[in-house]
Amino acid sequence: MITLGIDIGSTTSKCVLMSGGEQIIASSLRIGGLGTEGPAEALSDLWDRADIAPSDVSRTIVTGYGRNKYEGADGEVSELTCHALGGRFIFPDLRTLIDIGGQDAKIISLSEAGRMSNFVMNDKCAAGTGRFLDVMAGILRMDIDELDECAAQSVSPASISSTCTVFAESEVISQLANGVSRPDLVAGICESVASRVSALARRAGVVPRVCMSGGVAKNGAVRKALSESLGVDIDFDPMAQYFGAIGAALYAHRQLQKLSDNK
Amino acid sequence: MVQDLMKKFHEAAVSPRAQMDKYMAEGKKIVLTAPVYTPEELIHSMGFVPMGAWGADMELNRSKEYFPAFLCSIVQSILELGIKGAYKGASAIVIPSLCDTLKTLGENWKYAVDDIKFIPMTYPQNRKPDYGIAFTKAGYERVIRDLEALGGKYDPAALAESIRVYNKHNAVMRRVDEVLAVHPEITAAERSDIFKSAYFMTKEEHTALVEEFLAELGEAGEEKIGIVVSGILTDAPQLNQIFDEFGMHIVADDVAAQSRQYRTDSPEMDDPLEALAVKFANMDNCSVLYNVKKPRVQWIVDTAKARGAKGVVVVMTKFCDPEEFDYVMIKKACEKADLPLALVEVDRQMVHFEQVRTNLETFRDMLTM
Numbered sequence: 001m002i003t004l005g006i007d008i009g010s011t012t013s014k015c016v017l018m019s020g021g022e023q024i025i026a027s028s029l030r031i032g033g034l035g036t037e038g039p040a041e042a043l044s045d046l047w048d049r050a051d052i053a054p055s056d057v058s059r060t061i062v063t064g065y066g067r068n069k070y071e072g073a074d075g076e077v078s079e080l081t082c083h084a085l086g087g088r089f090i091f092p093d094l095r096t097l098i099d100i101g102g103q104d105a106k107i108i109s110l111s112e113a114g115r116m117s118n119f120v121m122n123d124k125c126a127a128g129t130g131r132f133l134d135v136m137a138g139i140l141r142m143d144i145d146e147l148d149e150c151a152a153q154s155v156s157p158a159s160i161s162s163t164c165t166v167f168a169e170s171e172v173i174s175q176l177a178n179g180v181s182r183p184d185l186v187a188g189i190c191e192s193v194a195s196r197v198s199a200l201a202r203r204a205g206v207v208p209r210v211c212m213s214g215g216v217a218k219n220g221a222v223r224k225a226l227s228e229s230l231g232v233d234i235d236f237d238p239m240a241q242y243f244g245a246i247g248a249a250l251y252a253h254r255q256l257q258k259l260s261d262n263k
Numbered sequence: 264m265v266q267d268l269m270k271k272f273h274e275a276a277v278s279p280r281a282q283m284d285k286y287m288a289e290g291k292k293i294v295l296t297a298p299v300y301t302p303e304e305l306i307h308s309m310g311f312v313p314m315g316a317w318g319a320d321m322e323l324n325r326s327k328e329y330f331p332a333f334l335c336s337i338v339q340s341i342l343e344l345g346i347k348g349a350y351k352g353a354s355a356i357v358i359p360s361l362c363d364t365l366k367t368l369g370e371n372w373k374y375a376v377d378d379i380k381f382i383p384m385t386y387p388q389n390r391k392p393d394y395g396i397a398f399t400k401a402g403y404e405r406v407i408r409d410l411e412a413l414g415g416k417y418d419p420a421a422l423a424e425s426i427r428v429y430n431k432h433n434a435v436m437r438r439v440d441e442v443l444a445v446h447p448e449i450t451a452a453e454r455s456d457i458f459k460s461a462y463f464m465t466k467e468e469h470t471a472l473v474e475e476f477l478a479e480l481g482e483a484g485e486e487k488i489g490i491v492v493s494g495i496l497t498d499a500p501q502l503n504q505i506f507d508e509f510g511m512h513i514v515a516d517d518v519a520a521q522s523r524q525y526r527t528d529s530p531e532m533d534d535p536l537e538a539l540a541v542k543f544a545n546m547d548n549c550s551v552l553y554n555v556k557k558p559r560v561q562w563i564v565d566t567a568k569a570r571g572a573k574g575v576v577v578v579m580t581k582f583c584d585p586e587e588f589d590y591v592m593i594k595k596a597c598e599k600a601d602l603p604l605a606l607v608e609v610d611r612q613m614v615h616f617e618q619v620r621t622n623l624e625t626f627r628d629m630l631t632m
C-alpha cells in the first residue's frame with residue numbers, strides 16, 4: 001500500500017511517499033507554502049523522482065498550516081499529530097519533539113509507548129520561530145542557510161535582550177553600528193531563539209530522547225544553544241523537515257489498516 | 264419541537280438589543296449587569312429587567328482611549344459598546360469589583376458613557392466571615408440606594424419573591440447541565456445558546472423555556488468525546504463550531520458565564536437581603552472568588568471524573584489574570600489525576616481561529632489515538 005503525506009507549512013511544502021507504512025520511497029521539498037505554487041511544485045517534483053504514478057497511491061493525507069485549503073487529499077490531520085508520528089518513525093524511542101517552523105514553535109511530549117501525552121504551542125509571537133531568524137538574516141544580508149556556519153566562528157555571542165522581533169531588529173542594527181562582529185551577532189540571535197523555545201519546552205516537560213524538527217532544526221547553532229539551555233542532547237536527522245509529511249503518510253497508512261480491519 | 268426551542272434560545276442569544284427593545288417597549292427599565300456576579304435578584308425585585316453585559320466579539324477602537332492593550336477584551340468590549348451606544352436606553356450598569364480590570368471599567372465608564380449610570384457593587388475579599396457578609400450587605404444597600412434614585416422601590420417581600428424566581432432558575436440550569444451531559448446530540452453551539460440566552464431574557468421566561476426543552480428532549484444520541492470546558496466565557500461561535508467539528512461533547516462546564524452562575528442558591532432567611540449576602544459568602548470554585556485553598560482546582564478534576572470526561576479544555580480569555588493564576592494549579596492537578604488538558608486562548612477581537620483549531624484537533628487525536 002502506497003500512501004502520500006503532504007505538509008503545507010507557512011514557508012515550505014513537503015511531500016513524502018511511503019510504502020506499507022514502513023519505507024520512505026520518495027520525498028520532495030519546495031520553498032513556498034500556503035497560498036503559493038509550493039505545494040504543486042513539491043508534488044510534481046515528487047512524481048519526477050518516484051517510480052510511481054499518482055494513481056498507485058491508496059490514500060493521501062495533508063497536514064500543516066495550509067491543510068484546510070488543500071483540496072487534493074483524502075483527509076487532513078493536525079501538524080502536531082503528524083510531527084509526533086514522523087518523529088517517532090525516525091527515532092523509535094523519542095519522548096520530546098521540538099518543532100520550530102516558519103511561524104510558530106511547538107513542543108510535543110510522547111509517552112514511552114509513543115502516544116502523544118502533552119503539547120504546547122507558541123503561536124502568538126515571532127520570537128522563537130523561523131520568522132525571527134529570517135528577519136535577522138535579512139538585516140545582516142545573509143542567507144538563512146549561512147547562519148549556522150557564521151555562528152560557529154563566534155568568540156563571544158552577543159546578547160539580544162528584546163523578546164519582540166521588531167525591537168530585536170533595532171537592537172541588532174545598533175549592535176552592528178557598535179562594531180559587534182557578525183559571527184557574535186548571529187550566535188546571539190540563535191541563542192535568543194533557543195532561549196525562547198527552551199522556556200516553552202520546559203512548560204511541556206523535557207524527557208530524553210529529544211529531537212528537533214522543522215526548518216530551523218537544520219541550524220546547528222540553535223540546536224547547540226537549545227541543548228545547552230535544556231541540559232539534554234538534542235538529536236537531529238537530515239529528514240527533520242519531513243517529519244510532518246512522514247507522519248501524514250503514516251497516518252494515511254493507519255487509516256487504511258483500520259478500514260481493512262473493519263471490513 | 265426541540266429544534267423550535269433551540270431556535271428561540273439562539274434568537275435570544277444573538278440579539279440582545281432586540282430583547283432589550285422589546286422589554287423597553289413594554290415600559291420596563293433595563294439595568295445592565297457586568298461580569299462576573301451581580302445581585303440580579305435585587306435588581307429584579309426593584310422592578311428592573313437585569314440584562315447581562317459581557318461585551319461582544321468585535322474590533323476595539325474607542326475603548327483604547329481609556330484602556331491599555333493588555334486588559335481583557337471582555338471589559339474592553341463592554342466599554343466599546345457603551346461608548347458606541349449599543350446599550351442606549353438602559354438605566355444603569357452594575358459593575359462588581361471582582362477583579363482589577365473590572366474596577367477600572369467602573370471608573371472609566373463614569374467618564375466615557377454619561378447616559379448610563381454606573382452603579383458599583385463592591386464585594387469583600389473575605390466574604391465568608393460575619394464581617395464579610397455584613398460588608399456584602401452594605402454593598403447591596405448602596406445598590407438599593409442607587410436604584411431608588413432611578414425610580415426603583417425596595418421591598419423585602421418583593422426581594423424574597425425574586426430570590427425564589429432566581430433559585431428556581433438556578434435549579435433548572437443545574438438540571439440542564441446534568442441532562443446535557445448525557446445528550447451528545449445537543450451541540451456545543453446549542454449548549455452555548457441555552458446558557459447565553461439566560462442573560463437576555465427575564466428569568467421567569469428563561470426558566471419556562473428550559474423546562475419545556477427538558478421535557479421535549481428525546482433519546483440520547485451517539486457517544487462523542489466527553490470534555491469539561493473551563494474558563495470565563497466560551498460563547499465564540501467559531502470556538503463552539505470547532506468543538507462540534509471534532510466530535511467533542513461538553514459533559515460539564517466550569518465557565519463563569521455558564522454554570523458558575525447557577526451553583527449556589529440563596530438560603531431561606533427572615534431577612535432576604537442577608538440571604539443574598541450569605542449566598543455570595545457560600546459561592547466558591549471560581550477564579551474571582553478568593554479562597555486560599557483553591558477548591559476549584561479539585562472541583563474540575565472531580566467533575567471531569569464523575570462525568571466521564573476524557574479531558575479538560577481550558578479556554579483562557581487573554582489577559583485575564585485571575586484565570587491565568589489558577590491555570591497553573593489546574594494543570595498540575597490534571598497531570599496528577601492523569602487527565603489530559605488542553606489550553607486555548609481566546610479574545611473578543613479574535614477573527615481567525617486556525618490556531619485554536621490546530622490545538623483542539625491535536626487534543627482530539629491525543630484523546631483518541
Ligand code: SF4
Binds near residue numbers: 338361551583584586
Ligand atoms: S475576571 Fe478576567 S475576564 Fe473577567 S473581567 Fe476580570 S480580567 Fe476580564
